[in-house]
Amino acid sequence: MTRIVGPERVRREGQAARDLVELCGHLPLAVRIAGQRLAARPGESIAKLVGQLSLVEARLDTLRAGSLQVRAAFAVSYRQLNPPARFVFRRASLAARPDFSPETVALLANVSARQAARCVQDLSDAGLLQPHPGAERYRFHDLLALFAGEQVSEEDDPARITAALDRADRWILRRASAAALLFDVGDRAGTRCADPDPATAPTDREAAHAWLEAERAQWLAALGRAQAAGRHREVVEVAEAMHWFSDRTLHWELWTEVFQRGVDCARALGSRRDEAIQLNYLAWSYNKCLHDHTSALATAEAALAVARELGDRLQTGWALNYAAEALHRFGRFEESIARLHEAAEQLRDRSDPLSRLAELTTLNTLGRQLRQVGRADEALLMHRRSEVLCGVGARGESQDLIGLYLASCRQHIGNDLATLGRWEEAEAPLRFAVARFEAALMPAWCEPARLDLGRVLRRLGRHREAREVLTLAREALARLNHPRHGEATAELRDLDGPGHRATSR
Numbered sequence: 001m002t003r004i005v006g007p008e009r010v011r012r013e014g015q016a017a018r019d020l021v022e023l024c025g026h027l028p029l030a031v032r033i034a035g036q037r038l039a040a041r042p043g044e045s046i047a048k049l050v051g052q053l054s055l056v057e058a059r060l061d062t063l064r065a066g067s068l069q070v071r072a073a074f075a076v077s078y079r080q081l082n083p084p085a086r087f088v089f090r091r092a093s094l095a096a097r098p099d100f101s102p103e104t105v106a107l108l109a110n111v112s113a114r115q116a117a118r119c120v121q122d123l124s125d126a127g128l129l130q131p132h133p134g135a136e137r138y139r140f141h142d143l144l145a146l147f148a149g150e151q152v153s154e155e156d157d158p159a160r161i162t163a164a165l166d167r168a169d170r171w172i173l174r175r176a177s178a179a180a181l182l183f184d185v186g187d188r189a190g191t192r193c194a195d196p197d198p199a200t201a202p203t204d205r206e207a208a209h210a211w212l213e214a215e216r217a218q219w220l221a222a223l224g225r226a227q228a229a230g231r232h233r234e235v236v237e238v239a240e241a242m243h244w245f246s247d248r249t250l251h252w253e254l255w256t257e258v259f260q261r262g263v264d265c266a267r268a269l270g271s272r273r274d275e276a277i278q279l280n281y282l283a284w285s286y287n288k289c290l291h292d293h294t295s296a297l298a299t300a301e302a303a304l305a306v307a308r309e310l311g312d313r314l315q316t317g318w319a320l321n322y323a324a325e326a327l328h329r330f331g332r333f334e335e336s337i338a339r340l341h342e343a344a345e346q347l348r349d350r351s352d353p354l355s356r357l358a359e360l361t362t363l364n365t366l367g368r369q370l371r372q373v374g375r376a377d378e379a380l381l382m383h384r385r386s387e388v389l390c391g392v393g394a395r396g397e398s399q400d401l402i403g404l405y406l407a408s409c410r411q412h413i414g415n416d417l418a419t420l421g422r423w424e425e426a427e428a429p430l431r432f433a434v435a436r437f438e439a440a441l442m443p444a445w446c447e448p449a450r451l452d453l454g455r456v457l458r459r460l461g462r463h464r465e466a467r468e469v470l471t472l473a474r475e476a477l478a479r480l481n482h483p484r485h486g487e488a489t490a491e492l493r494d495l496d497g498p499g500h501r502a503t504s505r
Contacts, residue, residue, distance in 0.1 A: 001017055001020065001021055001031055001034070001035050002017075003035075004032065004035030004036060004038070004039055005017075005035050005038050005039055005046075009038070009046070010046075013045060013046040013047060016045070016046040016047040016050050017046050019050045020034055020046055020049060020050050020053065023050065023053040023054065023059070024053075024063070024143070025141050025142040025143050027070075027141060027143060029068070029070060029073055030063050030070050030143060032068070033063050033064060033065045033068050033069070033070060034049060034053070034063065034065075036065040036066070036068065037049060037062075037065045040065065049062075056146065059143065059146055060143065060146055060147060060150070063143070070143055070147075071147060071150075074128075074143075074144060074147040075147075077126055077127065077128055078128070078147070078151065080126070081122070081123070081126065081128075082122075084111075084115065084119055085119045085122050085123060085126075086151075087109060088105055088109050088111070088115075088116060088119035088120065088123065089119075089123055089128060089129075089148055089151070090148055090151045090152040090155060090156060091105065091108040091109040091152065091156075091164060092105045092108065092109075092120070092123075092129070092138075092140070092148065093140065093145055093148035093149045093151075093152050094108050094152065094161065094164065094165060094168075095108060095218065096217040096218050096220070096221035097139065097140070097145065097217065098139055098217065099132060099137045099138060099139040099217075100137065100138060100139070100217075100218065101136060101137050101138075101214070101215070102116045102117040102120050102136060102138075103116070103200075104168065104172070104215070104218055105119070105120055107164075107167065107168035107171055107172070108164050108165070108168050109164070110164060110167065117136075120138050123138075124138060128144060128148075129144075135214070137214070165225060166225075166229070168222070169222035169225050169226060170196075171196045171197075172215065172218050172219050172222045173219060173222050173223065173226060173234065173238050174194070174195065174196045175195055175196055175197070175201070175211070175215075175219075176212060176215070176219040176222075176238060176241075176242075177237065177238050177241040177242075178194065178195040178201060178202075178241075179195075179201075179202050179208035179211050179212050179245075180208070180212060180241045180242045180244075180245040181241050182202065182204070182205050182208045183205060183208070183209075183244045183245040183248060184241070184243075184244050185244060185353065185354075185357070185401050206441070208245075209245075209248075209249075209441065212245065213249075216252070216254065219238075220254055220257065220258070223235060223238055223239075223258065223261055224257075224261070226238075227261050227264065227265055230268075232265035232266075232268045232269050233265070233269060235261050235262060235265040236262050236265050236266055236269065236271070236274050236278065238258075239258050239259055239261065239262030239265075239278060239281065240262070240274075240277070240278075242255075242258055243281060246258070246281070246285070248440070248441070248442050248445075249444070250285075250288040250289050250444045251289070251443070251444045251480040251481065251482070252289065253289050253290060255281075255284075255285040255289050256282065256285040256286060256289060256290055258285075259278055259281040259282040259284075259285050260282055262274075262277075262278035262281060262282070263275060263278040263279055263282055265278075266278050272306055272309065272310055273310060273312065273315075275306055276303050276306040276307045276310060276312060276315040276319075277315060279299055279300075279302050279303035279306065279319075280300070280303045280307075280315060280318045280319055280322060282299050282303075283296050283297075283299040283300040283303055283319070283322035283323070283326075284296075284322055286299055286326075287322060287325050287326060287329075291483055293325070293326040293329040293330065294326070296322060296323075296325065296326040297323055297326035297327065297330075299322070300319050300320075300321075300322035300323035300326060301319075301323060303315065303318070303319040303322070304316060304319035304320065304323065307319050313346045313347065313350065313355070314346075314347070314350075314352075314354055314355050314358060316343075316346050317343040317344075317346040317347040317355070317358050317359075317362060318343075318358055320339045320340065320342050320343035320346065320362075321339075321340065321343050321358070321361060321362055321365060323339055324336040324337070324339035324340045324343070324365065324369070325365065327339065328369055328372075333369065333372075333373050336369055337366065337369055337370065337373070340362055340365055340366040340369065341366065343358075343362045344359065344362050344363065344366060347359040347362060356389070357401075357405065359389065360386055360389055360390065360405045360409070361405075363382050363383070363385055363386040363389070364383065364386050364405075364408055364409055364412055366382055367379040367380070367381075367382035367383040367386065367412055367416070368412055368415075370382060371412075371415065371416055371419055376416050376419040376420050377420070379412070379416045379419075380413065380416040380417070380420070383409055383412045383413045383416055384413070386405075386409045386412075387406065387409050387410070387413065390402055390405050390406040390409055400440070403436055404436065404437070404440060404442075404445075406436070407432060407433045407436035407437055407445075407449075408433070408445070410429035410430070410432045410433050411429065411430060411433035411448075411449045411452060413429045414426040414427070414428075414429035414430035414433065414452060414453075414456065415430075415452055417429070418452070418455070418456050418459070423456055423459045423460050424460065426456045427453070427456050427457070427460070430449060430452050430453040430456060431453060433449040433452075434446055434449045434450050434453055437449060443476060443480060444480055444482065446476075447472075447473050447476040447477050447480065447482065447484075448473075448477070448482070448484050450469055450472060450473040450476070451470065451473040451474075451477065451484060451487060451488050451491070453469055454466050454469035454470035454473055454488070454491060455470075455491055457469060458470070458491060458494075458495055463495060466491075466495060467492065467495055467496075470488055470491050470492050470495065471492065473488045474488035474489055474492060
């Protein structure tokens with residue numbers, strides 16, 4: 001760009017020049033054309049061309065200068081493809097970005113997985129798709145995606161495009177639900193939704209997690225189209241299936257969108273029970289995923305009103321929990337603790353497993369808040385009570401799930417003991433929590449516990465070990481965009497502060 005336009009002009013509008021190259025997708029031909037347009041108009045600002053290229057629908061029209069045209073260059077490569085590859089190229093443009101698998105293309109093109117894989121490889125060889133360096137996934141260059149979208153609109157019948165999307169969406173949502181239900185509690189995992197292709201279905205949680213993560217752009221887009229098409233029951237069922245899986249991936253911000261769609265579709269169905277459940281999931285996502293406690297409180301209050309209207313003690317308990325968490329964040333500590341006591345009463349002495357799990361969550365949260373307001377002795381008693389309930393278990397629930405609740409409980413116990421100055425006793429429960437969350441592939445749970453462990457190790461004078469643990473926690477919490485990242489940074493700063501004696505312990 002600098003060679004074509006001149007260094008002074010680029011220096012004068014440095015940010016606009018960078019934006020321009022970004023809009024060209026760093027494609028040399030597109031950058032050259034944009035540069036020549038500017039060179040032919042020496043009095044025109046770079047920012048003006050950036051504004052023109054920002055209009056997605058006009059971008060390919062704008063990228064032309066004399067005989068040079070981005071669209072024409074793409075068309076040459078497109079016309080050289082055989083008919084099956086051209087068809088797959090067009091249908092691949094219907095996939096959600098940033099990337100997609102050959103299986104998604106096979107669904108959209110209604111061809112076999114083998115044929116789709118062969119075609120996307122041919123498209124990659126022709127420079128029309130970019131292969132992922134380590135996985136069987138592909139992506140469009142931004143400008144090529146626009147070109148492919150034009151071709152599908154011009155060459156394919158709209159009714160067939162709608163049918164292709166509908167077919168792919170139904171398949172993807174069934175696979176997503178079946179995969180997510182592998183994380184459900186008790187014996188219900190996988191029983192409410194049959195996978196559309198059992199031969200290729202994920203068979204364990206690790207494989208299910210990998211599929212849901214790799215394909216999340218696809219199933220999230222499919223969920224939106226299902227709602228737009230009025231398939232409200234399907235949307236609610238998918239959101240419900242995602243519930244326990246979402247708890248393991250609370251660093252994914254998409255959960256607010258998923259559960260808002262669940263709320264909207266429950267209301268469209270007129271199902272008050274589903275509305276209460278989905279409102280609670282939505283309040284959870286505002287608290288845990290977006291850290292938007294204003295929206296969390298409003299949503300929890302809405303869930304509470306519906307749950308009380310229905311006389312549903314379980315959903316009432318959850319709504320009180322989520323409202324309490326938001327109130328605590330606003331410094332309204334006594335109100336928050338009162339809500340948690342009320343939630344515990346709603347859930348106490350109920351024998352169904354979901355109420356038992358809700359009670360464990362309530363006791364853990366109540367204890368944490370008691371500790372944070374300076375009542376660590378009471379907090380420890382509350383968490384010991386939770387630990388006993390974990391030992392009893394919940395009828396029909398897996399030991400893996402109860403083990404995660406126990407890990408959370410012991411993280412709290414470790415922090416209670418630390419607050420009471422019982423540093424040596426605090427180490428073991430915190431190590432238990434880190435190991436259990438790490439084994440369950442739950443980084444958003446594991447890393448705060450690792451931070452707590454590092455803080456204890458520092459107080460024990462084991463500075464080298466503390467530095468290693470705190471550094472791991474800080475780096476992971478930063479990747480997760482977790483609000484406790486600052487705490488890890490502060491701990492390391494204090495550890496390395498002036499006058500702090502290094503030790504090999």
